[in-house]
Amino acid sequence: MLFLVRMDVYIPLDMSEEVTNEIKLREKMYSQELQRSGKWRNIWRIVGEYANYSIFDAKDNAELHEILIGLPLFPYMKISVTPLCRHPSSIRDDDT
Numbered sequence: 001m002l003f004l005v006r007m008d009v010y011i012p013l014d015m016s017e018e019v020t021n022e023i024k025l026r027e028k029m030y031s032q033e034l035q036r037s038g039k040w041r042n043i044w045r046i047v048g049e050y051a052n053y054s055i056f057d058a059k060d061n062a063e064l065h066e067i068l069i070g071l072p073l074f075p076y077m078k079i080s081v082t083p084l085c086r087h088p089s090s091i092r093d094d095d096t
Contacts, residue, residue: 001057001084003082003083004054005054005068007052007079008049010076011076027073034067042054064081
């Protein structure tokens with residue numbers, strides 16, 4: 001199943017730069033591992049915001065939930081999930 005996920009990040013202002021940088025590094029490593037595996041298909045930054053839109057390919061809601069709660073930045077995120085399905089007018093075979 002494909003899911004459109006919006007992630008808005010709210011790092012506490014009183015968090016130290018050292019801790020912030022360590023969490024961001026772990027986040028980058030985790031997200032790139034998911035991208036290489038095909039679970040995190042796309043990621044786009046939202047201009048002017050600390051947020052992104054991403055496409056995930058997970059077998060079901062439970063798998064997506066496990067992926068998202070595994071994000072090191074998860075405790076500092078507001079996440080919105082929209083399940084997607086193939087449009088009958090699509091000419092692409094790889095958008096399932």
